Amino acid sequence: MKLDSILGYLESKTILVTGATGLLGMVFVEKILRVQPNIGKLYLLIRASDANSATYRMRNEIIEKELFRVxxxxxxxxxxxxISKKVVAIPGDVASAELGVKGFELRERMCNEIQIILHSAATVDFNDR
Ligand SMILES: NC(=O)c1ccc[n+]([C@@H]2O[C@H](COP(=O)([O-])OP(=O)(O)OC[C@H]3O[C@@H](n4cnc5c(N)ncnc54)[C@H](OP(=O)(O)O)[C@@H]3O)[C@@H](O)[C@H]2O)c1
Structure with a gap:
């Protein structure tokens, strides 16, 4: 697939990204926003106790990084x-039921809107369950 057609495909798409505070996910988020600003929306599933904490982590650990300077x-x-228009932080945990996403309405909205999932949440801790 040529780059043009990949960018064309991504236009107006809504993407769920897991692991966006990690190396791979963060690079993906920056690149998508840079090369395809007409992306629909990026939902970032971030481990946090509530929406405010997820948004705080998104700002502090992703958007404010040097990577986003360009x-x-x-x-x-x-x-x-x-950023506010394109990126939404969702508190969640891929190891939990329903990805740990609380609220039926939010889950419904995500299910209806999300067309692509980039799953890069991972752990290399061999003591994890
Ligand atoms: N890095 C590379 O060069 C490379 C190359 C090829 C393949 N990969 C693969 O790509 C994947 C990601 O690698 P990475 O280097 O980006 O890893 P990383 O920097 O360690 O990031 C892991 C990400 O997963 C999140 N996460 C872990 N457990 C979670 C859970 N239960 N629920 C939600 N999020 C969770 C972490 O969130 P927290 O911030 O909350 O911990 C973090 O955002 C791995 O499978 C790795 O094997 C990586």
Missing amino acids: LREKWGTDFESF
């Missing part, structure tokens, strides 16, 4: 509104 410079003063 994107920040490209969008300038519109960077924050671009």
